[in-house]
Amino acid sequence: MSKKANITNRKTIQIEWGDCDPAQIVHYPRYLAYFDACTTALFKKAGLSKRQMPNTHQIVGIPLVDLRASFKAPTRFSDTVVVESEITEWRRSSFCVRHRLFNKHVLAVECFEIRVWAVTSEADPDQIESKPVPREVIEMFSAEHNHRPAHQKSRRKKR
Amino acid sequence: MSKKANITNRKTIQIEWGDCDPAQIVHYPRYLAYFDACTTALFKKAGLSKRQMPNTHQIVGIPLVDLRASFKAPTRFSDTVVVESEITEWRRSSFCVRHRLFNKHVLAVECFEIRVWAVTSEADPDQIESKPVPREVIEMFSAEHNHRPAHQKSRRKKR
Amino acid sequence: MSKKANITNRKTIQIEWGDCDPAQIVHYPRYLAYFDACTTALFKKAGLSKRQMPNTHQIVGIPLVDLRASFKAPTRFSDTVVVESEITEWRRSSFCVRHRLFNKHVLAVECFEIRVWAVTSEADPDQIESKPVPREVIEMFSAEHNHRPAHQKSRRKKR
Amino acid sequence: MSKKANITNRKTIQIEWGDCDPAQIVHYPRYLAYFDACTTALFKKAGLSKRQMPNTHQIVGIPLVDLRASFKAPTRFSDTVVVESEITEWRRSSFCVRHRLFNKHVLAVECFEIRVWAVTSEADPDQIESKPVPREVIEMFSAEHNHRPAHQKSRRKKR
DSSP states (O other): OOGGGBOEEEEEEEOOGGGBOTTSBBOHHHHHHHHHHHHHHHHHHTTOOTTTHHHHHOOSBOOEEEEEEEEOSOOBTTOEEEEEEEEEEEOSSEEEEEEEEEETTEEEEEEEEEEEOEEEOSSOTTSEEEOOOOHHHHHHTBTTGGGSOHHHHHHHHHO | OOGGGBOEEEEEEEOOGGGBOTTSBBOHHHHHHHHHHHHHHHHHHTTOOTTTHHHHSOOSBOOEEEEEEEEOSOOBTTOEEEEEEEEEEEOSSEEEEEEEEEETTEEEEEEEEEEEOEEEOSSOTTSEEEOOOOHHHHHHTBTTGGGSOHHHHHHHHHO | OOGGGBOEEEEEEEOOGGGBOTTSBBOHHHHHHHHHHHHHHHHHHTTOOTTTHHHHHOOSBOOEEEEEEEEOSOOBTTOEEEEEEEEEEEOSSEEEEEEEEEETTEEEEEEEEEEEOEEEOSSOTTSEEEOOOOHHHHHHTBHHHHTSOHHHHHHHHHO | OOGGGBOEEEEEEEOOGGGBOTTSBBOHHHHHHHHHHHHHHHHHHTTOOTTTHHHHSOOSBOOEEEEEEEEOSOOBTTOEEEEEEEEEEEOSSEEEEEEEEEETTEEEEEEEEEEEOEEEOSSOTTSEEEOOOOHHHHHHTBHHHHTSOHHHHHHHHHO
């Protein structure tokens, strides 16, 4: 499966007063909160509910282990921005999510998250450990997989 | 037990850049986050660890049910403020915590929280219900109780 | 003008993972951040942009001076809630905004904000002081005023 | 001036309930808020007040342009952590700040920030542009500069 085939999620975010700091721009930790929500939305678009994944996929979650972000232009209160999110790489037990935040079509922030497919450690239940991402999960992010007729998708989501 | 006898906790808080909004003042939801931490600190001073209370007192927590706050003067980035917290009233299954935030000895924010002593409902484990606050918990907030010699207090805390 | 005549804004909010705490419910200061954004949205619906009001109405803002909130039911990650906001009372230099947050049609949180119409003090430019709310501002929140044909409203908004 | 010579700031942070998410660990955007405050504290230790720098150094600030962070171990509510911050590299108009967050002496999070020395653009007052970091600013972070006898330093800080 090529990178190109991956689905992309677009999330529209209204910049709120409380997200901005005395310099009149978004306080950058808020961008990371946006992006965390965007990863959740990307998984939801693929049919994977973060809330249900502990039951449906026996994982504790997809914790972040590594983060890179570039802040190219500021965004301000009352701006409406769009974040495009997609998985750019699948590794054995981890994957890379790229978020690009656009303000009036200009790339303002770019972020790369490395997350792991995490389960409770069998050796020590207080620890978590990574596990290979199941093939069927990866396939759910394939754009082709998601181009099936809408009625099939909606049935799948309801299961 | 009179009100006067209750212990008071004083917490010093440094106002951070990220707590302030484009009007150059603390964005008020942050005050509520401060006060939540101040209630935790008040309980800790009384010998009650929020983290341990599910084990030591079989409760799910002390959730907030009612909040009142008055914002009398702004505080700004790099201000150092002091929050004085105390329990002003014990009711049957709930209690009132008062927080007063002082900026250079001027009362800037006053807040009253009503919290309940909450346990898992026996009828429905997905619900919580309030329960009478144990007498020994109330006594732990008595100033007199806390005026015992330090070595006794520290022993109690370690249990 | 009666209370009934006031416009109401409805804002749909997706509860995000990062808004929730270890008790699996929304950490209550986040509700106040939601409500602050809801007041902004209510004013926008009335044709008043928080960003533009310093220019259009020569005020520094509409700061909160008093807050009351009741937390009646918890909301959790992935819940979609609706906040209904309206101005319930106009006083001389202040006004009361009521927010009601509904989770699956159940009232989960109710909040009352008292805000003031604030200008820079002429006596001391470092201070702010309240000023009577202009009649034309109050009229913008009248439902009747907003029931005018859409082309009139959009013209007004663009001015 | 070698890297070794730079001053280090140590900031003790109490992990609060509201900083943690339903997985019972710190929600990672909060770490970035901690680190932003740690950079402010590092500058303050060097004698540079973020609040005063617009006046004392004619800059608009030291905005973040690039961020990298590695999350190696979780931290939880009621943990007390220590963040060690230092400038690891001075470039012409930018510099790198490294933060290392330790939980019980174990490195839990490491973060590298690239920040710029930013002034208002002369060509367009709505834009900011970077400017060479003044030599005297760099020298303020030299450990040697700060190794002057304690009574001198404390006197300087109190002025």
